[in-house]
Amino acid sequence: MSDDKKTSSVMRQIDENLRRVYMEEQQDDVPDRFKSLLDRLKAQEKTGHGKGDQNG
Amino acid sequence: MADQTHRDPREELVEHLGALRAFAMSLTRNSAAADDLVQDTIEKAWKNMDKFQPGTNLRAWLFTIQRNAFYSIRRKAKREVADVDGAMAASLSERPAHDGRLAMNDFRKAFEQLPDEQREALMLVGASGFAYEEAAEMCGVAVGTIKSRANRGRRRLAELMGLDPNEDPVIGDTTNDSVMSASQSRQG
Numbered sequence: 001m002s003d004d005k006k007t008s009s010v011m012r013q014i015d016e017n018l019r020r021v022y023m024e025e026q027q028d029d030v031p032d033r034f035k036s037l038l039d040r041l042k043a044q045e046k047t048g049h050g051k052g053d054q055n056g
Numbered sequence: 057m058a059d060q061t062h063r064d065p066r067e068e069l070v071e072h073l074g075a076l077r078a079f080a081m082s083l084t085r086n087s088a089a090a091d092d093l094v095q096d097t098i099e100k101a102w103k104n105m106d107k108f109q110p111g112t113n114l115r116a117w118l119f120t121i122q123r124n125a126f127y128s129i130r131r132k133a134k135r136e137v138a139d140v141d142g143a144m145a146a147s148l149s150e151r152p153a154h155d156g157r158l159a160m161n162d163f164r165k166a167f168e169q170l171p172d173e174q175r176e177a178l179m180l181v182g183a184s185g186f187a188y189e190e191a192a193e194m195c196g197v198a199v200g201t202i203k204s205r206a207n208r209g210r211r212r213l214a215e216l217m218g219l220d221p222n223e224d225p226v227i228g229d230t231t232n233d234s235v236m237s238a239s240q241s242r243q244g
Contacts, residue, residue: 010210010214010219011207011210011214013219014178014182014210014213014214014217014219015178015182015183015210017160017163018167018178018179018182018183019182019183019185020160021160021163021164021167021183022078022179022183022184024160025074025077025078025081026074026075026077026078027074028074028077028078030073030074030077031077031091033091033095034073034077034094034095034098035070035073037095037098037099038069038070038098041066041098041099041102042066045066
Protein backbone atom coordinates (compact mmCIF):
# COMPACT_ATOMS: atom_id res chain seq x y z
CA MET A 1 0.00 0.00 0.00
CA SER A 2 1.43 3.32 -1.02
CA ASP A 3 -0.04 5.06 2.00
CA ASP A 4 1.89 2.74 4.23
CA LYS A 5 5.08 3.47 2.37
CA LYS A 6 4.70 7.18 2.76
CA THR A 7 3.74 6.83 6.36
CA SER A 8 6.72 4.71 7.17
CA SER A 9 9.03 7.19 5.52
CA VAL A 10 7.69 9.89 7.82
CA MET A 11 8.17 7.46 10.68
CA ARG A 12 11.75 6.84 9.68
CA GLN A 13 12.28 10.55 9.56
CA ILE A 14 10.88 10.82 13.06
CA ASP A 15 13.19 8.11 14.34
CA GLU A 16 16.12 9.76 12.65
CA ASN A 17 15.35 12.96 14.50
CA LEU A 18 14.93 11.13 17.77
CA ARG A 19 18.35 9.60 17.36
CA ARG A 20 19.88 12.99 16.64
CA VAL A 21 18.28 14.63 19.65
CA TYR A 22 19.33 11.73 21.80
CA MET A 23 22.87 11.75 20.50
CA GLU A 24 23.10 15.45 21.05
CA GLU A 25 21.92 15.07 24.59
CA GLN A 26 24.36 12.29 25.25
CA GLN A 27 27.17 14.54 24.12
CA ASP A 28 26.33 17.08 26.75
CA ASP A 29 28.85 17.12 29.53
CA VAL A 30 28.12 14.65 32.24
CA PRO A 31 27.96 16.59 35.48
CA ASP A 32 30.94 16.04 37.76
CA ARG A 33 28.63 15.00 40.53
CA PHE A 34 28.11 11.64 38.85
CA LYS A 35 31.77 11.00 38.42
CA SER A 36 32.48 11.90 42.01
CA LEU A 37 29.55 9.76 43.09
CA LEU A 38 31.15 6.81 41.29
CA ASP A 39 34.47 7.58 42.95
CA ARG A 40 32.77 7.67 46.31
CA LEU A 41 31.04 4.36 45.69
CA LYS A 42 34.31 2.79 44.59
CA ALA A 43 36.05 4.06 47.69
CA GLN A 44 33.30 2.61 49.88
CA GLU A 45 33.69 -0.71 48.13
CA LYS A 46 37.38 -0.81 48.94
CA THR A 47 36.92 -0.10 52.60
CA GLY A 48 34.34 -2.83 52.77
CA HIS A 49 31.46 -0.49 53.42
CA GLY A 50 28.26 -1.27 51.68
CA LYS A 51 29.01 -4.96 51.30
CA GLY A 52 26.16 -6.99 52.62
CA ASP A 53 24.05 -3.89 52.29
CA GLN A 54 21.88 -5.46 49.69
CA ASN A 55 18.28 -4.76 49.05
CA GLY A 56 16.01 -7.70 48.65
CA MET B 57 32.43 -13.68 40.38
CA ALA B 58 32.43 -11.79 37.12
CA ASP B 59 33.27 -13.67 33.99
CA GLN B 60 36.83 -12.90 33.07
CA THR B 61 35.98 -12.14 29.47
CA HIS B 62 33.77 -9.28 30.64
CA ARG B 63 34.84 -6.08 32.25
CA ASP B 64 33.59 -5.21 35.67
CA PRO B 65 30.26 -3.51 35.02
CA ARG B 66 31.13 -1.01 37.74
CA GLU B 67 33.95 0.19 35.55
CA GLU B 68 31.61 0.40 32.58
CA LEU B 69 29.01 2.49 34.38
CA VAL B 70 30.75 5.71 33.53
CA GLU B 71 30.27 5.06 29.82
CA HIS B 72 26.52 5.01 30.25
CA LEU B 73 26.17 8.21 32.22
CA GLY B 74 25.42 10.28 29.14
CA ALA B 75 22.78 7.84 27.96
CA LEU B 76 21.25 7.65 31.41
CA ARG B 77 21.09 11.40 31.62
CA ALA B 78 19.48 11.69 28.20
CA PHE B 79 16.92 9.06 29.14
CA ALA B 80 16.35 10.78 32.48
CA MET B 81 15.77 14.07 30.69
CA SER B 82 13.18 12.46 28.48
CA LEU B 83 11.42 11.00 31.49
CA THR B 84 11.52 14.00 33.79
CA ARG B 85 11.70 16.86 31.27
CA ASN B 86 13.52 18.82 33.92
CA SER B 87 17.28 18.89 34.25
CA ALA B 88 17.44 19.10 38.05
CA ALA B 89 15.04 16.19 38.39
CA ALA B 90 16.96 14.30 35.72
CA ASP B 91 20.20 14.69 37.65
CA ASP B 92 18.59 13.44 40.83
CA LEU B 93 17.17 10.50 38.96
CA VAL B 94 20.54 9.59 37.47
CA GLN B 95 22.15 9.78 40.89
CA ASP B 96 19.46 7.53 42.30
CA THR B 97 19.93 5.11 39.41
CA ILE B 98 23.68 4.92 39.87
CA GLU B 99 23.32 4.21 43.57
CA LYS B 100 20.72 1.53 43.01
CA ALA B 101 22.70 -0.07 40.21
CA TRP B 102 25.82 -0.12 42.33
CA LYS B 103 24.05 -1.76 45.22
CA ASN B 104 22.48 -4.38 42.98
CA MET B 105 25.41 -4.96 40.69
CA ASP B 106 25.59 -8.62 41.73
CA LYS B 107 22.24 -9.07 40.02
CA PHE B 108 23.57 -7.93 36.70
CA GLN B 109 24.48 -10.80 34.40
CA PRO B 110 27.81 -10.15 32.70
CA GLY B 111 27.49 -10.33 28.96
CA THR B 112 23.94 -9.02 28.91
CA ASN B 113 23.06 -5.49 27.96
CA LEU B 114 24.24 -3.22 30.75
CA ARG B 115 22.54 -0.18 29.29
CA ALA B 116 19.20 -1.96 29.13
CA TRP B 117 19.65 -3.05 32.72
CA LEU B 118 20.49 0.49 33.83
CA PHE B 119 17.57 1.94 31.89
CA THR B 120 15.25 -0.52 33.57
CA ILE B 121 16.47 0.53 36.99
CA GLN B 122 16.13 4.15 36.01
CA ARG B 123 12.59 3.92 34.74
CA ASN B 124 11.52 1.95 37.80
CA ALA B 125 13.10 4.59 40.00
CA PHE B 126 11.39 7.31 38.02
CA TYR B 127 7.94 5.81 38.32
CA SER B 128 8.37 5.06 41.98
CA ILE B 129 9.50 8.63 42.69
CA ARG B 130 6.63 9.94 40.66
CA ARG B 131 4.09 7.86 42.46
CA LYS B 132 5.39 9.32 45.70
CA ALA B 133 5.32 12.89 44.48
CA LYS B 134 2.25 12.79 42.38
CA ARG B 135 0.98 16.14 43.45
CA GLU B 136 4.17 17.97 42.69
CA VAL B 137 4.06 19.34 39.22
CA ALA B 138 7.40 19.99 37.61
CA ASP B 139 8.03 23.35 36.04
CA VAL B 140 8.28 21.66 32.72
CA ASP B 141 7.68 24.62 30.51
CA GLY B 142 9.91 26.94 32.46
CA ALA B 143 12.80 24.52 32.70
CA MET B 144 12.60 23.45 29.12
CA ALA B 145 12.21 26.96 27.82
CA ALA B 146 15.30 28.01 29.74
CA SER B 147 17.44 25.16 28.53
CA LEU B 148 16.23 25.55 24.98
CA SER B 149 16.91 29.22 24.81
CA GLU B 150 20.53 28.61 25.77
CA ARG B 151 21.07 26.67 22.63
CA PRO B 152 22.71 28.33 19.67
CA ALA B 153 20.21 29.28 17.08
CA HIS B 154 21.39 27.98 13.79
CA ASP B 155 18.75 26.58 11.54
CA GLY B 156 19.41 22.97 12.34
CA ARG B 157 19.24 23.56 16.04
CA LEU B 158 16.07 25.59 15.75
CA ALA B 159 14.29 22.83 13.92
CA MET B 160 15.64 20.31 16.36
CA ASN B 161 14.32 22.41 19.19
CA ASP B 162 10.89 22.35 17.62
CA PHE B 163 11.22 18.62 17.46
CA ARG B 164 12.30 18.42 21.09
CA LYS B 165 9.38 20.55 22.16
CA ALA B 166 7.01 18.35 20.25
CA PHE B 167 8.58 15.31 21.85
CA GLU B 168 8.09 16.81 25.32
CA GLN B 169 4.39 17.03 24.67
CA LEU B 170 3.91 13.34 24.11
CA PRO B 171 2.31 11.25 26.83
CA ASP B 172 4.85 9.54 29.11
CA GLU B 173 4.29 6.09 27.70
CA GLN B 174 4.80 7.18 24.12
CA ARG B 175 7.83 9.27 24.96
CA GLU B 176 9.37 6.38 26.80
CA ALA B 177 8.68 3.88 24.01
CA LEU B 178 10.15 6.22 21.42
CA MET B 179 13.14 6.97 23.58
CA LEU B 180 13.90 3.28 23.89
CA VAL B 181 13.21 2.01 20.38
CA GLY B 182 13.49 5.16 18.29
CA ALA B 183 16.31 7.03 19.95
CA SER B 184 18.37 4.45 21.82
CA GLY B 185 17.97 1.70 19.27
CA PHE B 186 16.69 -1.04 21.55
CA ALA B 187 14.67 -3.80 19.90
CA TYR B 188 10.93 -3.78 20.56
CA GLU B 189 11.43 -6.99 22.51
CA GLU B 190 14.09 -5.41 24.71
CA ALA B 191 11.99 -2.32 25.31
CA ALA B 192 8.98 -4.44 26.14
CA GLU B 193 10.99 -6.36 28.70
CA MET B 194 12.36 -3.16 30.20
CA CYS B 195 8.89 -1.71 30.57
CA GLY B 196 7.29 -4.96 31.65
CA VAL B 197 4.67 -4.89 28.90
CA ALA B 198 3.90 -6.88 25.77
CA VAL B 199 5.87 -6.29 22.60
CA GLY B 200 2.68 -5.23 20.83
CA THR B 201 2.09 -2.61 23.49
CA ILE B 202 5.49 -1.05 22.92
CA LYS B 203 4.97 -1.13 19.18
CA SER B 204 1.65 0.59 19.42
CA ARG B 205 2.93 3.19 21.88
CA ALA B 206 5.89 3.93 19.64
CA ASN B 207 3.72 4.18 16.55
CA ARG B 208 1.18 6.40 18.23
CA GLY B 209 4.05 8.56 19.43
CA ARG B 210 5.53 8.79 15.96
CA ARG B 211 2.20 9.72 14.47
CA ARG B 212 1.64 12.34 17.13
CA LEU B 213 5.11 13.75 16.57
CA ALA B 214 4.48 13.91 12.86
CA GLU B 215 1.29 15.81 13.57
CA LEU B 216 2.93 18.19 15.98
CA MET B 217 5.71 18.83 13.51
CA GLY B 218 3.16 19.50 10.82
CA LEU B 219 4.24 16.43 8.89
CA ASP B 220 1.36 14.91 7.09
CA PRO B 221 2.07 11.22 6.64
CA ASN B 222 0.47 11.54 3.24
CA GLU B 223 2.92 14.14 2.10
CA ASP B 224 6.60 14.00 1.50
CA PRO B 225 8.37 14.22 4.80
CA VAL B 226 10.28 17.44 5.15
CA ILE B 227 11.53 18.66 8.48
CA GLY B 228 13.30 21.46 6.68
CA ASP B 229 15.94 20.87 4.03
CA THR B 230 18.66 22.88 5.65
CA THR B 231 17.93 21.15 8.90
CA ASN B 232 18.50 17.73 7.60
CA ASP B 233 21.80 18.59 6.02
CA SER B 234 23.25 20.53 8.88
CA VAL B 235 22.05 18.22 11.59
CA MET B 236 23.01 15.17 9.61
CA SER B 237 26.56 16.35 9.14
CA ALA B 238 26.77 17.42 12.75
CA SER B 239 25.72 14.02 13.96
CA GLN B 240 28.03 12.26 11.56
CA SER B 241 31.03 14.23 12.66
CA ARG B 242 30.23 13.26 16.22
CA GLN B 243 30.04 9.60 15.60
CA GLY B 244 33.77 9.20 15.19
